[in-house]
């Protein structure tokens with residue numbers, strides 16, 4: 502037998518991680534809130550519970566990401582279910598969401614009656630599409646909800662994204678389709694359709710050591726890296742964006758720490774205008790946006 506307090510004192514894990522994992526188990530087995538870590542810290546835990554805890558502790562020690570162990574991750578103003586089929590949403594990507602929301606509010610001011618059409622390429626858990634759908638309705642002046650299309654090449658990822666949409670009650674606002682970037686959106690049907698295109702593609706260079714380290718080892722490699730120079734997906738997405746954007750439509754993509762100049766060049770080559778770069782909270786250039794000409 503052990504108590505919550507003893508278990509937290511003796512764990513080999515960093516304190517914050519141990520608390521997150523233990524709170525998850527206490528919620529799962531006893532429907533207890535996180536505050537039980539303090540308010541019930543003398544609670545005796547059965548040997549079965551301890552066995553479960555030790556197994557979880559061991560998996561974390563082996564590097565499995567906390568988000569996969571507890572099956573969820575907060576992102577922007579929502580919480581997403583995640584498993585090993587999808588990239589764990591990162592705080593950097595909230596920057597892309599905020600930029601998109603800002604642009605959506607602006608576009609709506611210019612044309613209040615129209616319904617915004619948005620394309621999220623490589624949606625994974627549905628993070629970008631769902632954060633936008635969940636937040637936009639609460640912003641001032643929202644009349645029509647946006648029509649969002651979210652694609653992913655992985656059917657497993659689309660399954661997770663759809664579960665998240667159902668859980669967040671957004672299944673009516675987003676259409677999820679299996680597609681390799683724009684492939685399932687044939688021309689001319691989708692020509693010049695979208696007001697916004699958003700994408701967080703796999704941009705890590707295949708040789709980058711980080712892929713062999715820490716939590717990244719457990720994430721789907723195809724969501725992290727293109728298997729090449731890290732720029733090939735960005736190239737494909739940016740090169741075809743003018744076909745799918747309406748005139749004055751907006752594109753924003755996330756990119757790697759050393760890819761800013763390459764992405765700026767791709768945007769210019771695609772004939773896109775008003776190209777802008779944004780840094781993440783760590784001060785690293787992380788997102789580039791641009792606009793299609795009239």
Ligand code: GLN
Pocket residue numbers: 591593701702703704705717724725726755
């Ligand atoms: N920003 C992520 C990382 O480093 C990479 C995600 C991506 O490739 N889109 O870990």
